[in-house]
Amino acid sequence: MTAHTDISAEVLKRLYETMLRIRLFEDRVAVLYPEQLVKCPVHLCIGQEAIAAGVCAHLAKSDYIFSTHRSHGHCIAKGMDLRPMAAELYGKTTGCAHGRGGSMHLVDTENGIPGTTAIVGGCIPLAVGAALTARKMKNGRVSVAFFGDGASDEGVFQESLNYASLMKLPVVFVCENNFYATNSPQKARQPEVNIVERASGFGIPGELADGNDVLAVYRTAQKAVERAREGGGPTLLEYRTYRWKGHVGPLADIEIGCRPADEHEAWLKKCPVDLYGRYLQENDVMSDQDIEAMLARVEKDIDEAIAFGKAGQEPAGTDLYDYVY
Amino acid sequence: MTAHTDISAEVLKRLYETMLRIRLFEDRVAVLYPEQLVKCPVHLCIGQEAIAAGVCAHLAKSDYIFSTHRSHGHCIAKGMDLRPMAAELYGKTTGCAHGRGGSMHLVDTENGIPGTTAIVGGCIPLAVGAALTARKMKNGRVSVAFFGDGASDEGVFQESLNYASLMKLPVVFVCENNFYATNSPQKARQPEVNIVERASGFGIPGELADGNDVLAVYRTAQKAVERAREGGGPTLLEYRTYRWKGHVGPLADIEIGCRPADEHEAWLKKCPVDLYGRYLQENDVMSDQDIEAMLARVEKDIDEAIAFGKAGQEPAGTDLYDYVY
Amino acid sequence: MPWTKIQADDSRKQVSFGGPASAGLRELSYRDAIREAMSQALETDPAVFLIGEGIDDPGGVFGTTVGLKDRFGAERVMDSPIAENGMTGVAIGAAITGMRPVFIHMRVDFLPMCMDQIINHAAKWSYMTGGKVKVPLTIRAVIGRGWGSAAQHSQSLQALFAHIPGLRVIMPATPYDAKGMILGSIAGNAPTICIEHRWLYDMKGNVPEEPYVIHPGIGAVRREGRDVTIVATSYMVYEALRAAEELEKEGISIEVVDLRSVLPMDEDLIVESVRKTGRLIAADTGWKHCGVSAEIAAVAAEKAHAALKAPVRRLCLPFVPAPACQSLEKAYFPTHADIISAVRGIL
Amino acid sequence: MPWTKIQADDSRKQVSFGGPASAGLRELSYRDAIREAMSQALETDPAVFLIGEGIDDPGGVFGTTVGLKDRFGAERVMDSPIAENGMTGVAIGAAITGMRPVFIHMRVDFLPMCMDQIINHAAKWSYMTGGKVKVPLTIRAVIGRGWGSAAQHSQSLQALFAHIPGLRVIMPATPYDAKGMILGSIAGNAPTICIEHRWLYDMKGNVPEEPYVIHPGIGAVRREGRDVTIVATSYMVYEALRAAEELEKEGISIEVVDLRSVLPMDEDLIVESVRKTGRLIAADTGWKHCGVSAEIAAVAAEKAHAALKAPVRRLCLPFVPAPACQSLEKAYFPTHADIISAVRGIL
Numbered sequence A, B: 001m002t003a004h005t006d007i008s009a010e011v012l013k014r015l016y017e018t019m020l021r022i023r024l025f026e027d028r029v030a031v032l033y034p035e036q037l038v039k040c041p042v043h044l045c046i047g048q049e050a051i052a053a054g055v056c057a058h059l060a061k062s063d064y065i066f067s068t069h070r071s072h073g074h075c076i077a078k079g080m081d082l083r084p085m086a087a088e089l090y091g092k093t094t095g096c097a098h099g100r101g102g103s104m105h106l107v108d109t110e111n112g113i114p115g116t117t118a119i120v121g122g123c124i125p126l127a128v129g130a131a132l133t134a135r136k137m138k139n140g141r142v143s144v145a146f147f148g149d150g151a152s153d154e155g156v157f158q159e160s161l162n163y164a165s166l167m168k169l170p171v172v173f174v175c176e177n178n179f180y181a182t183n184s185p186q187k188a189r190q191p192e193v194n195i196v197e198r199a200s201g202f203g204i205p206g207e208l209a210d211g212n213d214v215l216a217v218y219r220t221a222q223k224a225v226e227r228a229r230e231g232g233g234p235t236l237l238e239y240r241t242y243r244w245k246g247h248v249g250p251l252a253d254i255e256i257g258c259r260p261a262d263e264h265e266a267w268l269k270k271c272p273v274d275l276y277g278r279y280l281q282e283n284d285v286m287s288d289q290d291i292e293a294m295l296a297r298v299e300k301d302i303d304e305a306i307a308f309g310k311a312g313q314e315p316a317g318t319d320l321y322d323y324v325y
Numbered sequence C, D: 001m002p003w004t005k006i007q008a009d010d011s012r013k014q015v016s017f018g019g020p021a022s023a024g025l026r027e028l029s030y031r032d033a034i035r036e037a038m039s040q041a042l043e044t045d046p047a048v049f050l051i052g053e054g055i056d057d058p059g060g061v062f063g064t065t066v067g068l069k070d071r072f073g074a075e076r077v078m079d080s081p082i083a084e085n086g087m088t089g090v091a092i093g094a095a096i097t098g099m100r101p102v103f104i105h106m107r108v109d110f111l112p113m114c115m116d117q118i119i120n121h122a123a124k125w126s127y128m129t130g131g132k133v134k135v136p137l138t139i140r141a142v143i144g145r146g147w148g149s150a151a152q153h154s155q156s157l158q159a160l161f162a163h164i165p166g167l168r169v170i171m172p173a174t175p176y177d178a179k180g181m182i183l184g185s186i187a188g189n190a191p192t193i194c195i196e197h198r199w200l201y202d203m204k205g206n207v208p209e210e211p212y213v214i215h216p217g218i219g220a221v222r223r224e225g226r227d228v229t230i231v232a233t234s235y236m237v238y239e240a241l242r243a244a245e246e247l248e249k250e251g252i253s254i255e256v257v258d259l260r261s262v263l264p265m266d267e268d269l270i271v272e273s274v275r276k277t278g279r280l281i282a283a284d285t286g287w288k289h290c291g292v293s294a295e296i297a298a299v300a301a302e303k304a305h306a307a308l309k310a311p312v313r314r315l316c317l318p319f320v321p322a323p324a325c326q327s328l329e330k331a332y333f334p335t336h337a338d339i340i341s342a343v344r345g346i347l
């Protein structure tokens, strides 16, 4: 774990709280999923929390993020209220997309989340477009694209790097390399070159860091966000991490042979939340009580969110034609 | 001009003949075009002949090339008979595509030209696919994709680099950087980074060379083709060159302000055919008489091709539904 | 040409765009009407910008963007890398964060490159976000026969977009419509594909100087008639009118309906006209199979069945890719003569 | 289910694929029939290979590729980068140089990514080369409702392909058809899109063990009837049959035509059936506007006009993107109950 001495305790704690909110929300979804009340596919980001937390820590409410099928964590880190998120999972009119989108299409315009897309790579040029808006409106906003290693297979990723670099747009490309796209390992899809190496071909800086070390994420993202905000143009960040669950749904996929069990186990030992929690304790940033209190607060929010989600109404059916345009 | 001492006189002469064939064929098309008997758009490659000649010099008849809207030169260099090519321009049943394709869709399966495409970037993955066939059939063939700087804007270019590198396919990517895509300059479309720099992001070698120096092309292409043939995988070659005529048609586009006149003039002085012709004479590879004889031979071929093209019949119209599948 | 003076009745849905429409009508070409629309949109709303490959070059997309970069600057009239999918994504990203981009393509043939961003993103964003985020994106694309442009440069792919809920697809045939419908699209919040036939750019017609807006979904009767209805799109409206003129000499009275937009489609007008004439010919610039002409025919079969006195006929491109050579091009693109034979076939 | 035992009469165009068809029929699921087709194609012809994102994973594309990588190796059953346009280009490049690739997609929703290679390249290559170079490429893609999969993962986009000359689009509804039509596509020289509805994979039916080939363009009457013709595609065949069974109790006799391929489309069979019943319902898994159901209706309006005793009806997805939540999903996907109301509406 990288040293923290220049980061304020408040920020250090907030990072942890964000990670906890993500982890505990996702854990709750995993636990509740077998109830079959969440009637849409969920792509959980357990194991990858540090990236969302470390990057979004640098973003203002008005900055933009764009994300994928696996977006719960990003939205939580960006400040989205858990209640409309949970309600959307439950397919209720109280959901952020009134039940039309489900888990894969979260939205919160108040918090700079103009929507998420389940088409791999699809969100990357959208983030560039939002950065173009920021440039045109001169509003100082920064736009972040979160996407996976799989998305970096898509040509649209490179088209986006090219245009962002050409126009020096305030966008940060955050590639969460969890080494798999569904069950397809990175090495079956790409030669053995780090994704971050693509940056130089488009004349932009790139940085590779440990995605399970929230402070490493925090530092690298800080530089990138600052560069973007100051007119220095885009950055490509590659963070190595691992997803604990299967590609979709609440179960791990180790039993059915999707990934090697030992690989999975090794990564479980590198739990970003545990590592950072222990670090905070060891460095006297948080006491046991602090953590207990934080946990309680987060659990309460989640309880409320789930209750809110369950309580809402499903759309009537007669409103099927709403919201098309 | 790079030195030639290790290249045989025969090869040196053949390179020149190829360049002449391309130049004189294109010149003829330009001269005849106002007759309005060639009733399709032509994208002439005058000024870019060295690349086609230098690359194809290393290819066997059975090797593949894939090309674009600007493909006359590549097809000529690959050994295509000028007669069916001319006939295709004239839209005759004797044309290589029986008049269905026109200038932008030349084909010659005997000579390893499975077709050309006018969709920018479209031919690049096709070349990779042909290389995949070569690998599967273990027939030792090499596949070459010719494309422009404009095509390198397209994501599919990067998708192709990625897959070719992953599978170590016998393919050579030849980017003819003439600094324009229609009238759009490279710097309006890409940051100031050489296209060849994209190669390293995919773990493949790249080389940048003077595309108006046929010997520089010859040497760099030789390495790339040999590497491909020996199982070493793909190479990206970027050749700098310039097109003398407008994007489409027989006229230059300087008068109407598409490109700066001084830029155009400077490149005219770097005529690849002249430069190389003078070099051959100065180095006693070819005498004036040799060149005269070669010119006569080439002109005769072109005369015959044009006559053949003009003599053919246009499709009847009743055969409109042929060749769909 | 007289029909270009006919103003469609849009009163039901017309709204002003940046100011009330005044009286002054001038004769403008389709090209200039579009350029005026581009220019007024740029003047009116700082959120509007144009983007596209080479739109700032001397040709200016068949003249429709000429001079605009000089006037509005490179930040508002933007050249683009040749990266249709990515750049459409960029335009959508801009649209959902407050801009009103107009993405211009020299040919519709390049849009298959960006179908993902159009179909999966632009068309669905409003719905997927429960109506919270709109996509005010206009995409202009040119269709139609060139000079031996062949299979990859002469397509007329409007049906691919018209099949997708969440999009609008307009095909203005007159200068008046071109200006008003494009301004309507830019001013509106729905992602709209504007299909322009290259043979229309020289057509002249009267066009108000003030900005005005025409909403999609309202067709126009360009010529009234009793015997046969021809429902036509874009350039085929003119072939239909020419056929009608010739048939009139024989006493055959043709009603020509200009669909103006194919999504939404003015089903009421189709039905109304077919109820009157009892006969229908659908004339579209594209292919037949699962195309716009199929929809027109289907609407009649569903909603005007009882009125139909004869089989419906469709006039479209033959179901083959476009050929390069001229003898085949001639056989390929349908004309008024083909419409005339079709009319005779059902009388 | 009895209809799955009905073998279509393909004798007109049937050819053998690697050996004569023998008698032995076994009951197989749609899934296993496809896997058998995949496996026999790989055995029969070294030019065949399968490629697609994750096709070698334990799920094996709804089970249709399970075990094939172990048996045939990673060079013949190939995982793929997530780069649909490029990889389709790669597949086409392989196809035009001697291979017979099968490109498999978990959902049709990802095909908008590769429309350029499909529409501008695969569909046009034969024509553009004057018939000199064929594209023996098969693309398999899954459609249909998941579990709240929403707008980007539940589409049924066959009409986008069916609009394009140079392609073939098959939609087998039975295990027998799935095996034979896919083998036919792999053995043939036309680029073919095979659309598979995910609710079909568990369906059972009798399937010969030997390889056999079914050519596209020949529909099948799955149930004979007198009063109304339902022309259905893919999974809608089953909803139509169920509607027919229920209506039979009331003495209403429904003819169910399984279109089997939507490009080419068996127009003769549609016309023949409508001539008999005088009434037509088109039931498709996709959207209506400019869709497959429009083409079916248009064919009837063109070619069976005189026989039509009632308005045509179309049963399709409502013209909105697919919703996520279950109450709306229920309203969204048409069932036999909707077909029954449509039938009542035209009787």
Ligand SMILES: Cc1ncc(C[n+]2csc(CCOP(=O)(O)OP(=O)(O)O)c2C)c(N)n1
Residues within 6 Å of the ligand: A069, A070, A118, A119, A120, A121, A147, A148, A149, A150, A151, A152, A178, A180, A181, A182, A247, D053, D082, D084, D110, D113
């Ligand atoms: C264009 C497209 N192709 C394929 C898919 C199917 N798909 C959904 S998620 C996924 C894997 C994405 O991998 P990655 O980008 O690494 O994200 P991760 O799931 O690992 O977070 C795939 C292939 C899709 N949704 N969109």
Ligand SMILES: Cc1ncc(C[n+]2csc(CCOP(=O)(O)OP(=O)(O)O)c2C)c(N)n1
Residues within 6 Å of the ligand: B069, B070, B118, B119, B120, B121, B147, B148, B149, B150, B151, B152, B178, B180, B181, B182, B247, C053, C082, C084, C110, C113
């Ligand atoms: C996908 C696509 N987009 C746009 C076009 C229009 N277009 C034709 S040629 C061309 C420029 C190509 O530039 P480059 O690749 O550098 O080749 P060059 O013409 O310079 O040889 C463009 C944009 C096209 N044919 N295909």
Ligand SMILES: [Mg+2]
Residues within 6 Å of the ligand: A148, A149, A150, A176, A177, A178, A179, A180, A181, A182
């Ligand atoms: Mg991943």
Ligand SMILES: [Mg+2]
Residues within 6 Å of the ligand: B148, B149, B150, B176, B177, B178, B179, B180, B181, B182
């Ligand atoms: Mg160029």
